[in-house]
Each structure stands twice: as structure tokens, then as C-alpha cells.
Amino acid sequence: MKSLRIHPHLHDVFGEEQPPAYLLAILLFGVGVAAVFAFSSRPLVxxxxxxxxxxxxxLVLDIAAGxxxxxxxxxxxxxxxxxxNRWIFIAIHVHVIIVAALLGAGVGASVAVWAYTIAGAAVVNLLAGHAAQTFVGGLLLAAGLAGLPLLPGLTPAMTAVSALFxxxxxxxFAVDHYRPHPSKNG
Known part of the structure; x- marks a missing residue:
């Protein structure tokens, strides 16, 4: 598949090159989620x-596209x-809190989602190079997703955005999906 070179200012978002079909899928998904969010949250927005x-x-578009x-x-x-750079990326991601603050809804729940996500991403990132990284990342994601409906104050749209976050x-992001792991035992 032919790839396009990405401008250096966008390497943190797309890497150094991407197939056009991937860029289109990323953009369409981000715009689509933002549009559904706007429609479903119309009274709030x-x-x-x-x-x-x-x-x-x-910010919703960024979360979804990311x-x-x-x-x-x-x-x-x-x-x-x-x-x-991976550590910096994890540290700067406060998007879900900002979205909730801008909407004036579910800020406390969004702080809980953010704290869990950042702590989990740090654990997963510390496992870089270990075979257990993908499993632990999947386990922590599944536990977090299972807990989302239990958080008070999240609208259905913010629950979806929190899940995407x-x-x-x-x-x-935190899992290295394409590198061979040196140990089969983790």
C-alpha cells in the first residue's frame, strides 16, 4: 500500500507516513464521532x-481520531x-476532563476516568518490551470499560467519549502493537 510522507509537525499524530486510506479512515471516524456526539448532546451543546x-x-474529534x-x-x-515522547503524550492527555468542563457536565466522573486511564497507561507503558503488555493493557481497558456505566454524572454521549478516551x-497508544516481544513468558 502506497504511503504519504507526513509533515514533521504532524509526526506525533500520524507518525512519519500513512497510507491515504488510513488517513481517510482516521478523519472520517473522528468527524463521524464528533457529529454523533453533537447530535446526541444537542440540548447540552x-x-x-x-x-x-x-x-x-x-476535542471529541481528537479523542476519536486518535x-x-x-x-x-x-x-x-x-x-x-x-x-x-510516549510518556509526554500520556501525561498531556486531559482531553476528557476539558470536554466535561466545557459542557459543564460529569466533571467528577471525567476526572475519575482520566485518573484511571493515565495510571493504567503508565503501568502498560512500563511493560514495554514484555509479552504481558498487550494482555495487561486489554485487562485494564476491560475493567475500565466495565466501570464506566457505574460512574454517576456521565451522559450517554460522555460515556462513549470516556470509553474512546x-x-x-x-x-x-500505550501498547506497542507491532514490535516482537523478546520473551514469550513476559
Missing amino acids: AGLSRWRAALALL CVANFTPSTNDFYAARPR MLKVLFS
């Missing part, structure tokens, strides 16, 4: 100033070669 609504939807982008070999390989940071 309609009451916001335009800049708050736009920023919230842009879920897909982080599974691509190019983005995975970019961060696998730069462990320090967990998937993006805890599993899609």
Missing part, C-alpha cells in the same frame, strides 16, 4: 457559547522509537 461548543467537539491513528503501524513505530490512551 446548544446552551454553550460557540467557542466552548467548537472546542468540545474538536483511537484509530494510534493503531496504525506508523504512529505505533514513531512512539516505539521515542519512549520519552480509555481505548485511545490506555490500549491503542
Whole structure:
């Protein structure tokens, strides 16, 4: 599959090159999720100033698109070669809290989602190079997803965004999906 070279300013998002079909899928998924979020949260979004609504939807788009982008070999390989960048990426991801704050709904639950996700991503990232990394990442993701419906204050749309945030940071990003693991025993 022919790939496009990615501008260096976008390497943190897409890696160094991506097939056009992957770029299109990433964009369409991100825009699609943001559109469904806007539609399903219409009463909440309609009451916001335009800049708050736009920023919230842009962050939802980023969360959704990142879920897909982080599974691509190019983005995975970019961060696998730069462990320090992976730690920075994990540390700066506060998107789910900002979306909740912009909407004025579910902030406490979003802080809980963020804390669990970042702690889980740190554990998974510490397992880089171990065969158990994918299993532990999947286990922590499954536990987090199972707990989402139990959190008070999350609207259905914010529950979906919280699930995507967990998937993006805890599993899609923190797990090195394309590197052979040196040990079969972990």
C-alpha cells in the first residue's frame, strides 16, 4: 500500500507516513464521532457559547481520531522509537476532563476516568518490551470499560467519549502493537 510522507509537525499524530486510506479512515471516524456526539448532546451543546461548543467537539474529534491513528503501524513505530515522547503524550492527555468542563457536565466522573486511564497507561507503558503488555493493557481497558456505566454524572454521549478516551490512551497508544516481544513468558 502506497504511503504519504507526513509533515514533521504532524509526526506525533500520524507518525512519519500513512497510507491515504488510513488517513481517510482516521478523519472520517473522528468527524463521524464528533457529529454523533453533537447530535446526541444537542440540548447540552446548544446552551454553550460557540467557542466552548467548537472546542468540545474538536476535542471529541481528537479523542476519536486518535483511537484509530494510534493503531496504525506508523504512529505505533514513531512512539516505539521515542519512549520519552510516549510518556509526554500520556501525561498531556486531559482531553476528557476539558470536554466535561466545557459542557459543564460529569466533571467528577471525567476526572475519575482520566485518573484511571493515565495510571493504567503508565503501568502498560512500563511493560514495554514484555509479552504481558498487550494482555495487561486489554485487562485494564476491560475493567475500565466495565466501570464506566457505574460512574454517576456521565451522559450517554460522555460515556462513549470516556470509553474512546480509555481505548485511545490506555490500549491503542500505550501498547506497542507491532514490535516482537523478546520473551514469550513476559
